[in-house]
Amino acid sequence: MSTITLFRHACVDIKKYDNxxxxxxxxxxxxxxxxxxxxSVQNRDTIFKILDEAxxxxxxxxxxxxxxxxLFDKSATHINELFNEVELPYASWSFIRLKPSxxxxxxxxxxxxxxxxxxxxxxxxxxxxxLASEMLIxxxxxxxxxxLMGHGLMNKLIIKELLVCNYTKISSTGNKNxxxxxxxx
Numbered sequence: 001m002s003t004i005t006l007f008r009h010a011c012v013d014i015k016k017y018d019n020x021x022x023x024x025x026x027x028x029x030x031x032x033x034x035x036x037x038x039x040s041v042q043n044r045d046t047i048f049k050i051l052d053e054a055x056x057x058x059x060x061x062x063x064x065x066x067x068x069x070x071l072f073d074k075s076a077t078h079i080n081e082l083f084n085e086v087e088l089p090y091a092s093w094s095f096i097r098l099k100p101s102x103x104x105x106x107x108x109x110x111x112x113x114x115x116x117x118x119x120x121x122x123x124x125x126x127x128x129x130x131l132a133s134e135m136l137i138x139x140x141x142x143x144x145x146x147x148l149m150g151h152g153l154m155n156k157l158i159i160k161e162l163l164v165c166n167y168t169k170i171s172s173t174g175n176k177n178x179x180x181x182x183x184x185x
Contacts, residue, residue, distance in 0.1 A: 001143060001184055001185075002140040002141065002142075002143050002144055002145070002146070002184065002185060003140070003145050003146065003170075003182055003183065003184045004136050004137075004140055004146045004148070004162060004167065004182075004183045004184075005050055005054075005145070005146070005147050005148070005180055005181070005182045005183075006148045006150055006155040006158060006159060006180060006181050006183075007047070007068070007147065007148065007149045007150065007155075007178065007179070007180040008150065008151060008152050008155060008175065008176070008177055008178065008179050008180070009037065009062075009064045009065045009067075009068040009149055009150070009151060009177065009178075010037035010038060010039070010041065010064065010067065010068045010071065010177055010178060011037065011038040011040075011177045012032055012035045012036075012037055012038070012064050013035055013036050013037060013038045014031060014032050014035045015031075017099065017100050018097075018099075019097035019098055019099055020097055020098070020099075020100060020103070021093065021094045021095075021096070021097055022090060022091045022092070022093035022094070022096075022098075022103060022107075023090075023091070023092045023093060023094045025088075025090040025091075025100065025103045025107065026090040026118070028100045028103075029087070029088055029090065033062060033063065033064075034063060035063070035064075036063070036067060037063075037064050037067045037068060037071065039071060041071070041178055042178060043178065047072065047178065047180075048072055050147065050180070051069070051072050051074050051147060053145055054074075054145050054146070054147040055144040055145045055146065056077045056078065056139055056140075056144060056145075056146050056147070057069060057074060057075070057076045057077050057078075057147045057148075057149065058076060058077065058078045058079075058080065058083060058135075058136070058146065058147065058148045058149070058150075059076040059078075059079055059083065059148065059149040059150070060079070060080070060081065060082075060083035060084040060085065060149075060150055060151060060154075061079055061080070061081045061083075061084055062084055062085060062151070065083070065149045065150060065151065066079065066149075068149050069149045076149070078139075080132075080135070082128055082131055082132040082135065083132055083148060083150050083151075083154060083158075084151070084154065085150075085151035085152070085153060085154050086111075086119075086120070086125045086151075086153045086154055086157070087118075087119035087120065088104060088107045088108060088111065088119065089107050089110060089111050089115055089116050089117045089118055089119045090103075090107060090117070090118060091107075091117060108153075125153075125154070125157060126157060128154075128157075129154060129157030129158045129160070129161050130161050132154070132158050132161075133158050133161035133162050133165065134161075136148065136158070136162070137162070137165060137167075140185075152175050155181070156175070159181055159183065162183050163183075165185070166185055167183040167184065167185045168183060168184060168185065169181055169182070169183050170182050170183065170184055
């Protein structure tokens with residue numbers, strides 16, 4: 001039986017921000033994408049066991065994904081941009097200051113509603129998730145255990161595609177950092 005386990009990366013160690021304009025949100029995104037991870041891990045033994053049993057480890061090109069694999073003295077077999085997180089749009093508005101976490105929610109909602117300034121659209125992200133799931137399925141043949149150290153939203157999109165391809169979710173620990181979902185077929 002082949003299994004595909006999709007992890008969400010570790011927490012990112014980014015400085016605390018005061019309120020910012022939407023026009024500054026793009027800079028916050030850049031800092032988030034280039035920051036190191038926090039090395040604290042709950043369920044370290046469980047995660048290590050899952051990673052240790054992997055035949056193939058995938059991760060995105062983003063620093064937090066690669067560092068999360070390396071934290072367990074492992075290295076990714078495949079690093080591919082297909083698995084990168086769905087980027088957040090941003091705008092040049094300078095009329096209100098909010099916490100970055102609020103801008104994140106606002107821009108993610110706007111993205112789902114079709115606003116994709118500076119980033120790929122929802123439809124393009126879904127197509128990328130389909131390609132990513134096809135790659136995982138192809139390499140999981142011959143009863144391989146596949147791990148993807150990925151990201152919250154992209155993992156959800158990939159899981160939807162895997163379910164369409166007759167995979168069954170046999171375990172899920174949520175959507176927080178270090179959470180994972182295990183699917184099999």
